[in-house]
Amino acid sequence: MADREERRNLLDGEAERNGGGGLRTMAAICNPERWPHRIVVLILMCFLGFGDYFCYDNPSALQQQVKQDMELSTSGFMQLYAWYSWPNVVLCFLGGFLLDRVFGIRLGTIIFSLFVCIGQVIFAAGALADAFWLMVLGRFVFGIGGESLAVAQNTYAVSWFKGKGLNLVFGLQLSMARLGSTVNMNVMGLVYDSIRKLRDSSGSTTLGITLMIASATCVFSLICALVLGYLDKRAERILNKEACSTGEVIKLTDVKDFPFSLWLIFIICVGYYVAIFPFIGLGQVFFIEKFNFSSVEASAINSIVYIISAPASPLLGLVVDKTGKNITWVLMAVLITLASHMMLAFTFWNPWIAMCLMGVSYSLLACALWPMVAFVVADHQLGTAYGFMQSIQNLGLALISMAAGGILDSRGYLFLEVFFCACICIALIAVVLLYFFDLLKGGELNLSTSARAKLQKDSLSHSE
Known part of the structure; x- marks a missing residue:
């Protein structure tokens, strides 16, 4: 009874801080125990990895353009995928440890989202500067955040939905990831062509602008990580629940x-x-x-x-x-x-x-x-x-x-x-x-x- 009374007081306090309107109106969307609030969290979880999956296959969607503008052989082009994978040979073991013991799930998610965002910006900057080594570096930094961000996404899902439609949540997250990859494959070529027509020329600068536009999806996912971290911390305070961990x-x-x-x-x-x-x-x-x-x-x-x-x-x-x-x-x-x-x-x-x-x-x-x-x-x-x-x-x-x-x-x-x-x-x-x-x-x-x-x-x- 005491715990229930404390939760009610916290929720009342939240309602007052958010404008003092009727508690019933605020409770549905602001109460972490109610489904409207959980649906908002689920949407943020799904979009958390959207930028990662959208940008992972940017090289594939622009294969012709990357090889032509950067004057690459196919072997050089595939380095962009190889250098994404190299850091994850090790981080598959360390990612869960860093999330659980070093950063915590909320800060860890934000840090890995930052790696994805910064990596994509470096990748685009390498094209703008016509420096392939910088593009490879960007893919390496991008890879540091990519796989670990997926672990964080799953951890959030278990924390919020365990025993309450968890399999459906995993399915929705996977579907959103595939949607990101699909949109990338079908949109990036059109974006490149539009920029080429506006500039009336192709080249590494056009490629760089195209990739920099793609980085906006990573910025959007970073914003989702920040909002999700705030909502999770707020739910932890209101519901007196333990901080979630990967379980790895x-x-x-x-x-x-x-x-x-x-x-x-x-x-x-x-x-x-x-x-x-x-x-x-x-x-x-x-x-x-x-x-x-x-x-x-x-x-x-x-x-x-x-x-x-x-x-x-x-x-x-x-x-x-x-x-x-x-x-x-x-x-x-x-x-x-x-x-x-x-x-x-x-x-x-x-x-x-x-x-x-x-x-x-x-x-x-x-x-x-x-x-x-x-x-x-x-x-x-x-x-x-x-x-x-x-x-x-x-x-x-x-x-x-x-x-x-x-x-x-x-x-x-x-x-x-x-x-x-x-x-x-x-x-x-x-x-x-x-x-x-x-x-x-x-x-x-x-x-x-x-x-x-x-x-x-x-x-x-x-x-x-």
């Missing part, structure tokens, strides 16, 4: 205890994603050169993977939750992606078919693969396992991005597509090995949802 406990000594099945999951993760993100990074020119698409058409088809992922990820996640059979779904996703790359490499069929299939399989794999980590390691090792998985994923992306650029410069797109098919085949072999290894261990990873629930219930009864 990283112990590198746990790595030596990882089971063989987890290492196979790591191989699937790296083998699959290195055939997706570098391909999208290089996709615009591929569709222009092979299928004679215009720049606008190439950007549109290159973004279809993200467009499909926005609505498909929550729906496919629900399907996987209801059915189980995670290894079967992963195998299906890998096979569909392999078929997509082979169609793009060896046929002249309408590429929309292959890209739509790739969008569905990309969403399906994410829903089926990442949850399997929780099935093969103990709860106290989850933070380490996920951190290590993200770390080697970023290491693979950095190395393969540079390799893809070199292959394209020396051998062309056909050989590059064969290379991506080889990467998918490595993931396919790992999936097959995981299936048989899991079968020897009892087949828990590929159980249906009902069978897995029964097994967990029996295990709990046995332990009791």
Whole structure:
């Protein structure tokens, strides 16, 4: 009763400070326990990562323009993606620690948003100054904030919505991230063309102005981080709740205890994603050169993977939750992606078919693969396992991005597509090995949802 009375007094005080209007009018939008206030917080959470995802693929959306204006080879161009990934090889382990122990979630979110914003400005300034090294530096700074900001976004979601539609919130955040990537792919080329017409010339200055305009999305996300931090601090004071934490406990000594099945999951993760993100990074020119698409058409088809992922990820996640059979779904996703790359490499069929299939399989794999980590390691090792998985994923992306650029410069797109098919085949072999290894261990990873629930219930009864 005392706690409830104290909360009411605090809320009354907030209402008086905000203009003294009727408490009923203020309570719905200002009371952290009410849904109108939570919806405002949810909107801020969703837009928190919008600038990050919008600007991450700026190089892809402007591939032709960047290579032309900066006089780059494809290998040099892919450095812009590699240098984003390098800091995240380490920060996957340190990001959660910095948020929990050093900065706190609110200050940490603002700091990582600043890194994203400053990195994008440096990236644009490098184009304005016609200095490629400065653009690379900007991408490195941008990468320092990018991945850790996603961790902060998830932490806020758990703090505000745990037990109250959390899966829906995660789905909405993912959809907004994909929306940012999609808008970038379809808008940046048009912005560049508009500026070129206004200046009646192209060149690094036009590119720099275009990228500087894109940085406005990062500034907007930084404003969201500031407002969200204020609202979270206010809710903490009013509701007397504890400050939220990431829940990530990283112990590198746990790595030596990882089971063989987890290492196979790591191989699937790296083998699959290195055939997706570098391909999208290089996709615009591929569709222009092979299928004679215009720049606008190439950007549109290159973004279809993200467009499909926005609505498909929550729906496919629900399907996987209801059915189980995670290894079967992963195998299906890998096979569909392999078929997509082979169609793009060896046929002249309408590429929309292959890209739509790739969008569905990309969403399906994410829903089926990442949850399997929780099935093969103990709860106290989850933070380490996920951190290590993200770390080697970023290491693979950095190395393969540079390799893809070199292959394209020396051998062309056909050989590059064969290379991506080889990467998918490595993931396919790992999936097959995981299936048989899991079968020897009892087949828990590929159980249906009902069978897995029964097994967990029996295990709990046995332990009791």
